[in-house]
Amino acid sequence: MNEAMIEARGLSKSFEIGGGFLKAPRHLHAVDAVDLTVARGETFAIVGESGCGKSTLARLLMRLHEPSDGSVRVAGHEIARISGQELRALRRDVQFIFQDPFSSLNPRLTVARLVGEPLEAHRPELDSAARRAEVARLLAQVGLRPEHMDRYPHEFSGGQRQRIGIARALASGPKLLIGDEPVSALDVSVQAQVVNLLADLRDELGLTLVVIAHDLAVIRQMSDRVAVMYLGRIVESGPTDAIFTRPRHPYTRALLAAIPGPEGGGQGASLTGETPSPMDPPSGCHFRTRCPHAAEICAGSRPPTETSDSGTSIACFRWREIAEGGDDMPPPPARSAGAERRFHLYRQALAAKDKTDKNQQEGQQP
Amino acid sequence: MHSEPILNWFTRWGRAVTRADELISLTDLTIRVPGYERPLVDGVGLSIRRGETLCVVGESGCGKSLTSLALIGLLPPALQRGVSGQLGFDGDRIALDDQRGLSRLRGRNVGMIFQEPMSSLNPAHRIGEQIAEAWRRHNPGDGQAQAVEMLRRVGIPAPERRMRDYPHQLSGGMRQRVMIAMALVNSPDLLIADEPTTALDVTIQAQILELIGSLQAGGEMGVMLITHDLGVVAEVATNVAVMYAGRVVESGPVEAIFGDPQHPYTIGLMSSVPALRGPRTRLASVPGIVPSIETMPPGCRFATRCPFAQPRCADTPPSAEIAPGHSVACHFAPLDERLAGAA
Ligand SMILES: Nc1ncnc2c1ncn2[C@@H]1O[C@H](COP(=O)(O)OP(=O)(O)OP(=O)(O)O)[C@@H](O)[C@H]1O
Ligand SMILES: Nc1ncnc2c1ncn2[C@@H]1O[C@H](COP(=O)(O)OP(=O)(O)OP(=O)(O)O)[C@@H](O)[C@H]1O
Ligand code: SF4
Ligand code: SF4
Ligand SMILES: [Mg+2]
Ligand SMILES: [Mg+2]
Numbered sequence: 001m002n003e004a005m006i007e008a009r010g011l012s013k014s015f016e017i018g019g020g021f022l023k024a025p026r027h028l029h030a031v032d033a034v035d036l037t038v039a040r041g042e043t044f045a046i047v048g049e050s051g052c053g054k055s056t057l058a059r060l061l062m063r064l065h066e067p068s069d070g071s072v073r074v075a076g077h078e079i080a081r082i083s084g085q086e087l088r089a090l091r092r093d094v095q096f097i098f099q100d101p102f103s104s105l106n107p108r109l110t111v112a113r114l115v116g117e118p119l120e121a122h123r124p125e126l127d128s129a130a131r132r133a134e135v136a137r138l139l140a141q142v143g144l145r146p147e148h149m150d151r152y153p154h155e156f157s158g159g160q161r162q163r164i165g166i167a168r169a170l171a172s173g174p175k176l177l178i179g180d181e182p183v184s185a186l187d188v189s190v191q192a193q194v195v196n197l198l199a200d201l202r203d204e205l206g207l208t209l210v211v212i213a214h215d216l217a218v219i220r221q222m223s224d225r226v227a228v229m230y231l232g233r234i235v236e237s238g239p240t241d242a243i244f245t246r247p248r249h250p251y252t253r254a255l256l257a258a259i260p261g262p263e264g265g266g267q268g269a270s271l272t273g274e275t276p277s278p279m280d281p282p283s284g285c286h287f288r289t290r291c292p293h294a295a296e297i298c299a300g301s302r303p304p305t306e307t308s309d310s311g312t313s314i315a316c317f318r319w320r321e322i323a324e325g326g327d328d329m330p331p332p333p334a335r336s337a338g339a340e341r342r343f344h345l346y347r348q349a350l351a352a353k354d355k356t357d358k359n360q361q362e363g364q365q366p
Numbered sequence: 367m368h369s370e371p372i373l374n375w376f377t378r379w380g381r382a383v384t385r386a387d388e389l390i391s392l393t394d395l396t397i398r399v400p401g402y403e404r405p406l407v408d409g410v411g412l413s414i415r416r417g418e419t420l421c422v423v424g425e426s427g428c429g430k431s432l433t434s435l436a437l438i439g440l441l442p443p444a445l446q447r448g449v450s451g452q453l454g455f456d457g458d459r460i461a462l463d464d465q466r467g468l469s470r471l472r473g474r475n476v477g478m479i480f481q482e483p484m485s486s487l488n489p490a491h492r493i494g495e496q497i498a499e500a501w502r503r504h505n506p507g508d509g510q511a512q513a514v515e516m517l518r519r520v521g522i523p524a525p526e527r528r529m530r531d532y533p534h535q536l537s538g539g540m541r542q543r544v545m546i547a548m549a550l551v552n553s554p555d556l557l558i559a560d561e562p563t564t565a566l567d568v569t570i571q572a573q574i575l576e577l578i579g580s581l582q583a584g585g586e587m588g589v590m591l592i593t594h595d596l597g598v599v600a601e602v603a604t605n606v607a608v609m610y611a612g613r614v615v616e617s618g619p620v621e622a623i624f625g626d627p628q629h630p631y632t633i634g635l636m637s638s639v640p641a642l643r644g645p646r647t648r649l650a651s652v653p654g655i656v657p658s659i660e661t662m663p664p665g666c667r668f669a670t671r672c673p674f675a676q677p678r679c680a681d682t683p684p685s686a687e688i689a690p691g692h693s694v695a696c697h698f699a700p701l702d703e704r705l706a707g708a709a
Contacts, residue, residue, distance in 0.1 A: 049567040050538075157655045158426075187425040187594060192638035192651035199648070214567065221640035221649065244642065258572040259642065261597030271569045274537055336626045342701050346633045347650045349673035354653070 439468025494529025
């Protein structure tokens, strides 16, 4: 039982681009020799900018892509080799939540059908009445009401649609949920609701979560460990608190510094230029064309991954020298004492309202 | 003592305002939709002084974009018919239903940037030509030199060569720079930027925000920046207007909004944003969703989601100035003591 939920070694995916008559295709290394381990019951986050390979990596973990190289073990099974019964079990145990709940839900199906579908596949023993009861239970679990069952996706708000997507993912009784930007399309208020919901479900159901996001604050809120990707490679990974208090890799530091606001790095544009084309990445360290610390050594070979005393792994030739500089982030600005009190009151009132709402709802139920 | 770090922090975007004269003042903007009792946008007022940045924040569907479109007369026709209110622009007064008056303001006096640059750039034309065309609409000459100069100012390398590129040949960040070049080529008095960085990566967002700030710094241009990202607001705003369901519920200097927020909605929004530092605690959220025009409640529009709502909230709360320039529309503001009793 102690084995990891996911273990990926040297995992790679390259896509062939172009090519044709007398023209060799070019290769795009979307995921480039990635190692990662996700423990059971933890929330593991993958962060990085657009095109760095997050979604491709997630799809590899579910075998929605065949890897070009390397291996993935999920709950001890080498997923490239399984088939038949075992593959069905994998499809049941590992579920996906998508960024855009609207495009991932068939608009012509009612919620009862959408959530019931995976039940038909994975729990054929249920008759239709039992299935409906199970759908109702799943909906309640994600904070929706039974009367929502006979409605269609367009009748729901974005946050509610994301809840439907989560209920659908939970229907097969998975052990591992992989969310590709599950809260990115939502307003902060609704995002907070869904972030809390996912945390509750993880605790109640003992799920393992892999969450992809580009919002570092969301990642910090949700995860136990983080991997930061740049151009197909993991450049830094480790415990969330360690990464956020003492980021070591220049790219991680730049990402944090770029977050706007007094609460964020608030250091403005610390990086110039843009991410180079993944078809033609720089030699050696892929980050060197934008790295303020780049030196000659960085162009030669891929930097080895080394471990720091705070338990983080860093792929940078120069991280020891760089870390010497003072890297404590400035303290966030304070609110007035009155404001602090109001924030506290807001939480209290919210909890109280939640309780009365729940009681009322239960009272109304036949 | 308490607010000192805030004051120190909020000093980045051209805040050394020398002339404090009002550039625009919008009063009582109301947009009615036939068949609905309650207006979509209800009595919105805003003002922007030269050299300042007003950030308009609020959840999706709160009327941020409609407000900006109304003040330049670019609402869809169905909504334009239901508009009322007044706009003061650099001393002139224009009624918001006066389309001709508003169209005179556009172009020369107002520049616009939107979230998705592809929707405003013509994919079939070279970018240099599009900027030059924007120049020619209001000026003599072919605009070529101005286009090159603008591309250089927005940080596009080798601008003479890049003039010949088509929009699809550029990255998202570069396209947004081109949009900014187009919006600013006529040196507008007011720049309206509607979610200009929402689609961009965080490192590119930082570059674009810095660019807008540097183009504004020391100048006379006022900026109205629409965003839902409170981090962006804290970074660039001089003043903030928090919108909820078609009304401004709280407004004031950025220091007051972040240091001493008063409206339950502002507090709820801020509580929903996860922190980057300090202890990680469960997020408070704003329960429920923004009402639509069909489900708009009477009185305080936030009442359906507000944890402090009382019977009195069925009456519309007036906007009250609780500190100089800081206004709040809640019956119970300033909140402290009475709230403690309510909770
Ligand atoms: N099926 C495919 N064929 C060719 N190239 C692909 C394919 N899927 C992804 N890519 C390329 O692989 C790289 C990584 O893409 P991926 O979608 O994994 O990035 P991402 O980190 O999820 O980005 P985003 O944040 O924009 O979703 C990109 O350069 C992308 O264009
Ligand atoms: N013709 C119309 N009739 C009725 N309602 C409309 C009409 N046009 C727009 N609306 C509604 O007006 C509200 C305000 O829209 P607006 O685009 O200004 O919101 P916003 O604050 O900019 O949101 P976002 O952050 O999503 O851009 C939305 O709820 C929208 O559905
Ligand atoms: S290896 Fe060199 S270029 Fe890469 S992050 Fe480290 S210092 Fe920068
Ligand atoms: S007026 Fe009432 S419902 Fe509206 S924000 Fe204030 S307390 Fe809440
Ligand atoms: Mg992706
Ligand atoms: Mg909008």
